[in-house]
Amino acid sequence: MPVHLTFNDIMVMGKIPRLNLINTIAGFKSANLIGTANVAGRTNLAVFSSVVHLGSKPPYLGFILRPTTVPRHTYQNIKDSKYYTINNITANIYEQAHHTSAKYNEQISEFDTCKLTPEYHQLPHAPYVAESTIKIGMEYVEEYHIKANDTILVVGKIIEIIYPDNLTAKDGKPDIEAAGTLTISGLDGYHTTQQIARLAYQRPKKLVNNKIAKT
Amino acid sequence: MPVHLTFNDIMVMGKIPRLNLINTIAGFKSANLIGTANVAGRTNLAVFSSVVHLGSKPPYLGFILRPTTVPRHTYQNIKDSKYYTINNITANIYEQAHHTSAKYNEQISEFDTCKLTPEYHQLPHAPYVAESTIKIGMEYVEEYHIKANDTILVVGKIIEIIYPDNLTAKDGKPDIEAAGTLTISGLDGYHTTQQIARLAYQRPKKLVNNKIAKT
Numbered sequence: 001m002p003v004h005l006t007f008n009d010i011m012v013m014g015k016i017p018r019l020n021l022i023n024t025i026a027g028f029k030s031a032n033l034i035g036t037a038n039v040a041g042r043t044n045l046a047v048f049s050s051v052v053h054l055g056s057k058p059p060y061l062g063f064i065l066r067p068t069t070v071p072r073h074t075y076q077n078i079k080d081s082k083y084y085t086i087n088n089i090t091a092n093i094y095e096q097a098h099h100t101s102a103k104y105n106e107q108i109s110e111f112d113t114c115k116l117t118p119e120y121h122q123l124p125h126a127p128y129v130a131e132s133t134i135k136i137g138m139e140y141v142e143e144y145h146i147k148a149n150d151t152i153l154v155v156g157k158i159i160e161i162i163y164p165d166n167l168t169a170k171d172g173k174p175d176i177e178a179a180g181t182l183t184i185s186g187l188d189g190y191h192t193t194q195q196i197a198r199l200a201y202q203r204p205k206k207l208v209n210n211k212i213a214k215t
Numbered sequence: 216m217p218v219h220l221t222f223n224d225i226m227v228m229g230k231i232p233r234l235n236l237i238n239t240i241a242g243f244k245s246a247n248l249i250g251t252a253n254v255a256g257r258t259n260l261a262v263f264s265s266v267v268h269l270g271s272k273p274p275y276l277g278f279i280l281r282p283t284t285v286p287r288h289t290y291q292n293i294k295d296s297k298y299y300t301i302n303n304i305t306a307n308i309y310e311q312a313h314h315t316s317a318k319y320n321e322q323i324s325e326f327d328t329c330k331l332t333p334e335y336h337q338l339p340h341a342p343y344v345a346e347s348t349i350k351i352g353m354e355y356v357e358e359y360h361i362k363a364n365d366t367i368l369v370v371g372k373i374i375e376i377i378y379p380d381n382l383t384a385k386d387g388k389p390d391i392e393a394a395g396t397l398t399i400s401g402l403d404g405y406h407t408t409q410q411i412a413r414l415a416y417q418r419p420k421k422l423v424n425n426k427i428a429k430t
Contacts, residue, residue, distance in 0.1 A: 002379055003376070003380045003383065004377050005377075007274070011273065018271050021376070021388065021389060022271040023268055024388050025349060025351060025376055025391070027398070028243055028246070028391070029243070029245065030241055030244065032241065050267050050268065051241045051242060052244075052265050053241060054279060054363070055281075055366060056233050057226065059233075060364050088242060091411060094414075095414065102419045113420060136241065141363050142362065142363055144368065146269065146359070146370060147357065148356050151270060153361075158222060158225065160220065161218070161236075165216060167218075168218065171235055172231060172232025173403075176240070176400055177400065183242070183243035185391055185408075186388050189413050191409060193398060193400075194408075196306060196405050197405050199309075199405065200403070201316075201403070202314050203317055
């Protein structure tokens with residue numbers, strides 16, 4: 001028999017099993033470090049698994065944060081400087097990346113505590129992770145306060161993208177697997193990937209009387 | 216030399232390379248089918264790679280949709296019935312899942328055209344995918360219109376979760392890799408995963424004068 005949990009079952013679970021279940025169940029997540037600094041130049045770095053694609057023209061990405069917990073320094077810095085960076089997490093740095101989730105006070109930069117190297121390109125006050133192979137520079141656009149549970153969707157515009165020049169297929173798709181990008185399950189699982197296929201753009205099959213024609 | 220693209224470079228790219236680049240660059244994405252029906256029972260199924268964790272207590276998930284393109288039937292049905300399902304995409308069904316992106320008119324159910332089997336549990340008018348190994352029943356809570364690019368964040372509450380009983384570790388984390396869940400890159404890449412580690416909850420290292428103590 002499969003497990004069948006209802007809303008009420010979930011609400012009365014212990015905190016740790018519930019966090020593990022709900023953070024994991026909806027599938028694999030993007031693995032990124034978000035780099036920020038305040039206008040005085042004090043840097044911050046935090047692991048995020050909630051970066052999501054919003055649109056391609058203009059190029060927009062979103063991410064979710066919970067202002068009342070650890071990543072609040074990220075939020076404060078973005079509000080202060082208006083810029084931030086999104087850097088991929090690879091197998092070479094995932095342990096350091098995960099340690100950014102430890103609760104240091106804001107005087108401390110995770111670049112130091114996690115032994116990752118800040119690197120600057122065009123954006124003022126937005127440190128990239130030198131060890132990352134894919135680096136995306138973002139400008140803050142707007143935010144939405146999600147009333148249901150007091151989280152925030154931050155919407156940003158891509159200002160620059162930096163990645164190795166041997167990664168791009170003829171049709172413009174960068175090979176993020178070859179770049180070493182990991183994917184995250186739940187709060188603590190790091191996974192490599194293996195591509196099984198790229199599928200073609202799909203067009204409707206021929207229908208006869210609203211049924212798929214036999215071929 | 217790495218590729219270095221600016222916002223202006225991206226804006227003047229051809230449409231297909233830009234779609235491939237921006238949909239891919241921010242990392243791996245969740246691979247799900249969202250099942251819906253209107254109150255008359257006409258079903259719809261669509262592939263989504265934008266499901267994102269919002270919170271665990273109460274359990275909330277979000278996803279992004281673009282009301283002016285294909286998944287509008289999904290949106291109409293959710294507004295109509297208030298319920299929807301999130302079903303994982305495995306290696307057994309990824310080709311059928313991908314075909315849900317073909318533009319059929321709303322008289323046609325992708326369950327038929329993609330040869331996937333609707334299955335019902337507690338939710339009225341919300342078909343699950345029988346072939347999926349992880350099934351999440353959702354109730355619509357609220358939505359946010361993202362002004363920047365006219366997309367919508369749909370916020371839903373988890374009403375039930377159904378998955379195989381041999382998947383859960385002692386700490387409550389379901390093994391979505393063992394469940395066969397794939398991850399998506401860009402618009403068309405399907406990948407299996409291989410876990411390299413589960414890392415412990417991180418606590419700050421001991422600091423001396425705001426530097427990490429040598430051990």
